[in-house]
Amino acid sequence: MSTTKTRVRFAPSPTGLLHVGNARTALYNWLYARHTGGDFILRIEDTDLERSEERHEAQLMQDLQWMGLAWDEGPELSGAGGGPHGPYRQSERLEIYREHTARLLAEGKAYRCFCTPEELEAERKLAAAEHRPQIYSRRCLAIPPAESEARAASGEHFAVRLQIPDRPLRFHDLVRGDVEFAADSVSDPVLVRSASGASAGIPVYNYVVTIDDALMEITHVIRGDDHISNTPKQVAIYEAFGWKVPEFAHLSTILGADRERLSKRHGATSIASFREMGILPEALVNYLALLGWGAEGGLRETFTPGELINEFKLERVTASPAVFDFEKLNWLNRHYLKLAEPARITDLAWPYFTAAGLLPSVQSVEITEWFTKVLALFLPAVDRLDQLPGRTHFLFQINPDAAVSNPENAELLATENAQRVLAELAVRAREFEGDLTAELFKTWMNEIKAETGVKGKDLFHPVRIALTGSHSGPEFEKLIPLIEEGSTLALPNHLPSVRERIQEFTS
Incomplete structure (x- = not known):
């Protein structure tokens, strides 16, 4: 990497809605980029061809834009532009991955694995029975290169594995400090899946994300702590290519009130749902920022986006799990509803009343003026805009x-x-x-x-x-x-x- 400029990325998979955890990750990346004068890159990780959908990609981009998280480089959408490190969809970068796989094979840092799923399962069962780590035996590492190439040329199915060095894999985490994994806890990870089945020849997540981060000159990888176990494999890939390892910052898990991992059973968790409920973007952004971070002094709870940018430091991010408090979000939303311009709230609230059959679809001057007075009276009594039709229904x-x-x-x-x-x-x-x-x-x-x-x-x-x-x-x-x-x-x-x-x- 030649750049010293901060470069961070948010790299979601378009397989569903953008949820709270990923949205916070996007926000922290965006805040860090803006705080340091760096670049915020959006990359779409769509190598899961069966589950990735264009509608999910469009939705997550709309959610990011609604939150005010504009990216400096990324897929084209409404003029958002591309950039010098594209393509920004992994499905459009397959040739790049193939070239890097050929390089690793040629340099002897990766090897073809011809083991069948049945053979691998037998290995795992034997290791478990003997109370040994369930890691790959490396039996295919011993295959001479000429034989490996011949078997591949004959059409025999194979995966490509990275040869993990026989030493600990270390990285520095800006949230958790120095982290070390023993080599025998990692095994030789698959880089490219076996050329059979639905995912034939598709490179795996840990491989492509490392290549993309390196080629896109990412300096700081800020993501959820569910990726910690992936990091040693990615460090090994960086080292195999001779690339500089970026700084990592693994964000804490977000929990529900019952201290279990936040999920749908706790209520709304997608950004689209909060938007539909009538949570203002500034309220949600403010609240997500507080889920694992606090400003100096720790007393303030309300921040504009500009104030968040000025205050945000990764040193202030905590490794302790954050609990999602819906009442706290509602409190912040009430705060921002009071601060919002009446005309803006009128425009935002109108569709809820149209859907309920209480207002016409087209605004007229007379009805708009009256409706603005209605909102002024009833807005302090609600947490969200979607509660207004029920609160005011008796008027109609x-x-x-x-x-x-x-x-x-x-x-x-x-x-x-x-x-x-x-x-x-x-x-x-x-x-x-x-x-x-x-x-x-x-x-x-x-x-x-x-x-x-x-x-x-x-x-x-x-x-x-x-x-x-x-x-x-x-x-x-x-x-x-x-x-x-x-x-x-x-x-x-x-x-x-x-x-x-x-x-x-x-x-």
Whole structure:
């Protein structure tokens, strides 16, 4: 490697959705590149031809872009560009791998293995029975080169193995310190699979990732700690080619609340799911950054992307497992929802209401202005944008029968006080004509209080149930104008006015 500039990469496999663990890995790579003035490379590891799909590749790129993690080199998408070290899809680099395999064979650093799967399985069983390490016996290493070439030329199936040196394999980990593996714990790893079966002749992960990292001049490999066991094999490949070994930083595992590895059973774990739920990207990025890292002092919890870039150091990354706390993410999302521009939240929230049949697909000026007021009132009461339709549903549609039958409401509505209050309210709703304002409604409530002698929750709860279906909710002075204005708009379903709600409830 000739460069001294920091170069890091995120190299996902397009076999499924981008999940929390990989997203944090991408973020830490991006932050380190930006903090050090280096390059962030996106590489697609799609040599698993049976499981890799273009739709997954497109989705993970969209997720990275949504998070704000722009790459400096990588596959072309919406002008993201390529770069001088391409191709950036491993499926387009097979000839590069073949050339390097030929070099290792010619230099005697790799050899062909003609062992059948049955023979290898027999070796493993014998080693297990004798309580020996289950590593390859190297029986094919003794085959003379001329014989090996002749057998290959005749069409006999073979894999290609790397000859591991008879000494410990060492590397430095920026998170965990110096790490050493004994040579006999690694065995001679397969570099290219046997030329038979579905994966015929396909180079293996540890081989291609090392070649790619070297040729793309990666200086720091930042990835999950599930790759630690792969690292000695990769170090051996670096050394076989005479390449400089990069710095490694293996990130801790992310756990669920039960201290088990985070998975779908703990809830949403894909970036696409969080996006669909209405988690803002700045909230998710902020939260993922805190899963295994903390700024100097360790007291701050909210960071803009710029502040994260300034603060991020690999020395601050911990080796201890991080626990994914959904409540903490919700707290951060509420924080950023409050800071966001109202117009942005209106645009982001609108599709949720369209999907629920509450708003038209096309925004009009009048409805948008009203909807922005609705959001201003209800946004502080939600964790995520997808909760808004449920929280505000009573504005758009109300079911008096359901409100009455609700056990929490039924007992209250059955009282004499509640019936007197609602009777007085019904009289005023029937007799009134004109625009009902919050001030006038307040006058009504004061009059009912004076006439019935009912006050406090016995006065307000029955009225709130009549208007919203629930005995709790926003203050009347804020709610009444929204209901009245909404009743005049061309919504998919007519939004009942205050008087309509009272008349329907008390009829």
